Amino acid sequence: MNLSPRQSQLLELVRTHGTLGIDRLAETLNVTLQTVRRDVTALAEAQLLQRYHGGVRVPSSTTENLAYQQRQALNAAGKQRLARAVAQAIPNHCSLLINLGTTTEAIAHELRQHQGLRVITNNLQVARTLAGAPGCEVIVAGGVMRPHDFGIVGETTVDFIRQFRVDIGLIGISGIEADGSLRDFDLREVKVAQALIEHSRQVWLAADHSKFNRPAMVELARLEQVDRLFTDAPPPAPFDTLLQDAGIDVVVA
Template identity: 55%
Template sequence: MPDARPELNARQQDLIERVRREGFASVDELARAFDVTPQTVRRDINQLAELGLLRRQHGGASLPTGSQNLAYDDRRELLADEKRRIARAAARHIPDNASLFINLGTTTEEVARALSGHRGLRVITNNLNVATLMAGYEECEVIVAGGVVRARDLGVIGGLAIDFIRQFKVDFAVIGTSSIEADGTLRDFDARETRVAEAIIEGARAVFLVADHSKFDRPALVRGGHLSQVNILFTDAAPPESWSGMLARAGTQVVVAD
């Protein structure tokens, strides 16, 4: 059956992004920000809460619980333009004839799209969305990790995937994350996913992290590495000024996409 979930309009996407930045936003504040009535805001909040994108609170809205991630299709819709800009910036740092890992996430999927004009790539991935996209690219060889397929996003996870990935050493790893904390800790929502990501990081000569600004200081459950393991962070907005010392100690270059 076709997906009956309604598409989010621009105001609803901006509303979610505002709540992401601030943690909580009141109905009155949102009504002023978007120049609509409080009744319109309440309708938006009710709809977004039913989709699991926000949590209704007395007088406003907050993020869903930190132990859960948003549905994959919903994440694709959020900050889509920013993800495409990040992906193009990352793709410019990957030459033809490179070997690379690409792991799970909507932003890494955009990187796969941005690589469509490259030639001679050898791609190892545990992301079946990426594999499907890149299998048709000219002069591109795609190798898919074996393991358990996670139905919600077609990610391949588990011990078999880790053992498979550890056989390879590649030029670049393109990874995503659900959260970057102020101390540089990377976090996600599934321990099985983070273990695969750790194997990917270990098997790459250079690690590229692609993450939009909503991932800065976002709550997430499972530790999945540290920025000190990342060569370049590609994002769409400058990290908080308070992070400058941490980034310098980590040795991570930051590229803010145009």
């Protein structure tokens, strides 16, 4: 497909943010809704974008996640904002369980000045980030290491997590669907995250706006199991209503 300059700009906006509403695209590009819809239709037919009700997102699979480097770059500014908000809400002298994901890795960077933290994690990137922090003790779960992102998964990891009961379980997620389910791609990773939820007094979910309406194959949990959600933009419909009905404290960075 030969892209016009406007279509190229539209595509780059969606790739940067992960998901965008049609109204937001029209406002940003300073064109009519009809023009945006026409461009989106053409880009979707070329399989460069994926449509959902009210917006578009980068093409995704329900069975395979984006490459680790792509996930690191996707909406990096938004992840950094919400990472700061999470770190500001975490008190000194508490215990944390932290799972896999580039968002939780960003949060770990913001926790390096905290005092008296005890962090249990199956994420070697998180462990490496916090290893040199003088106010933090890091406990690393055993199990099978995934070479592409240095995540530790498997039954051994689940058994390890079940030994603890922490103040806050901090989880990232691949997708939140409109039925209120939190979803991911790797069943082994999901099993570890479910153990983390079960053994945390409070569950905090860190998810930038690109995770809303993003499909993934395996159900990890339901929104009702989350106490606080940290995100970088106001959740779109119907998630605003779902979050309110679930009584979740939503923090928009």
